[in-house]
Amino acid sequence: MSGKLNLDHRSVEEARVIAKEIAEEVDHFISARSTVSIERTVLRLFGVDGVHDDIPLPNIVVDGLLDAGVLHRGVAFWLCNAIVQTGKTPQEVAELVAKKELSLVDLPVTSEEAVYRTGERLQDAMLDKIFSHRKLRDHYIKKLSEGRKPYLYLIVATGDIYEDVTQARSAARLGADIIAVIRSTGQSLFDFVPYGATREGYGGTYATQENFRIMRAALDEVGEEVGRYIRLCNYCSGLCMPEIAAMGAMERLDVMLNDALYGILFRDINMQRTLIDQAFSRMINSYAGIIINTGEDNYLTTADAVESAHTVLASQFINEQFALLSGLPETQMGLGHAFEMNPELEDGLLLEIAQAQMAREIFPNAPLKYMPPTKHMTGNIFLGHIQDALFNLVSIVTGQGIQLLGMMTEAMHTPHMHDRQLSIENAQYIFRNARHLQDEILFRPDGRIQRRAHTVLTKAVYLLREVKKKSLFTALEEGIFADVKRSRAGGKGLSGVIKRSVDYWNPFECGLRERLQLSIRGEEG
């Protein structure tokens, strides 16, 4: 392998092969199952939306079929049969079910052929619509241009979508390329998606389809004014992961947090549930042209950045293989890592450069997502601003893709408007002044930086071998990642996992597999 670190290309290849085997083993497990959230996603993609007595219609319909013991066939079959039998739209059918005026399982099935044809027609129309959003994004970027990498990624988190709009528009004017609307902290554990525009949240704003629409329109408008396409990011994680992916695809989001393991480790979501959910979510994100961000950076908030760097790399390899199984191209893989070196550490900057450069060389086409210091931010905002400056320097020197700007007020409160301005100024100054520094730098052969990268890679390969030997499930049970132990049947959401019957049908998965040119699972044995 060429590059500045003289990495052992055989180790990198071995890591990829092992990670592929690990992911394929899990994929085998996934292919026999669905979840309530995947089935609700199917309904949303058929156009079902809205609430009845404050409960989302997709929840009412899916829970009804689960109670009736027929969800293993997939919600699509029952919904499409009702469409065939009544001549009504998916939305009308769902409303009648909610009002208890229609029972999906009591309707006769006169022609399975007609049911499948109906589903495929609706599926085709929705995927065409999602594809047209993707075209529209491309059109905007061509017309308006976009920011240079590393993209400046800024968060808004007021809890009120209208206040968020003001903060986001201000950030866009100051130079933001990506606006992420942080979710209200409890949302990942909800087994439903809230509805409508929301004005109250804690530590963030609820992800709802209406909130997506409001922010999308605001960013398109300010993007036209500043002559730059502003990307919108949200969080496709938690118990409603695939539903959020579908909402994002329908409302033209551009970036989604979407990790295979994050929910398991940091939100105690059941591992079976999350692994099944992520596969379908990523197909949607892939087809919608959405860049996913993975969450390895979080490992270093609980584990040490020096001791556990190899767990980040190992997890990146696994996330990459899961993403490939869902048809996600490398150019949409915002693999995560973080600047979490203890400031007390001598040569911490060198270790950080080694790790950031290593990620760059091992995943050359991925728009790497680089997270700012959080664990060692103290409330000393002046020192914090310098820590963020070093972080920005490492990013430009190692060619990162997405720069989650650090806030001097990290660990104090969600950002104030001027915190964002100061952090954009910090990044712009350093990126401008050191723009081509990476072209001028080589690392000393067998020097500290090269040695560090070799060590981390070697340890990552050992770890992957161990995970392969035990299976990913067992590795998670033993707390290999982030020092967090999770049991196979523990955590939240296991009751929402269902075994597919032989006649299970999800037309959107079939359609996405076809359009993404993925093999149909099961057919290859």
Next chain:
Amino acid sequence: MTIDWSRIRPYGDTLDDGAMQLSFSLPVPYGEEAREAAKQLVGKMGLIESQVYHMKDLGEGYTYFILYANCTHSVDFSKIHVPKVEAPIMGFEEINQYIRKHIKRKIIVLGACTGTDAHTVGIDAIMNMKGYHGEYGLERYPEIDAYNLGSQVDNEDLIEKAIAYRADVLLVSQIVTQKEVHVTNLTELVELLEAEGMRDRFILICGGPRIHHELALELGFDAGFGPGTLAPEVASYFSQELARRKGLV
């Protein structure tokens, strides 16, 4: 130069100059009127001779200021009294010995990040085996049975577990907050315990970047610890307090 403890003012480079730095934003468009608005505002705060050294247009009709001024107010330092956790701080070995000698059984400690807060850095620093900043966490203490319940724990669940585990001590961490939700969470726990008539069964401790002992007492907790607290400070407090309550010392 003698400092008058009864009339303390901010210090820049000359005693009593009152020098202060401020930065803030106003929802007004950038311009000379914005500058004047910032100066008038700090004037009402008792700040004179103010100078706006930096102004930045934040867009959307907002402006950011960095401003220096001299404060005309003073405080009487000689009359200040701040309640603190009084227990002497012991080390790892000393604490375990203390528990063996006085309590004569393991102390059972439950830790949790309650409400919607998902940030476990604080509770982890105190509880985790590996600890933080060179100090082992409570899980490492042979004389302490420590259970870390993690984040987003409901107050009801915490109480249920506290009964099930027969806990002596409850540690509640609140890190990220918005619109004072940390206070609501903490108050709710105290109210729930009082409603069940169980408030006295536990030593109730809270911690986090916005917590201090005085606030903790106000909220009905037994003690509060701010940022940077290490496990021995907390363990020293609750082991001595438990011994005192049980009449063992």
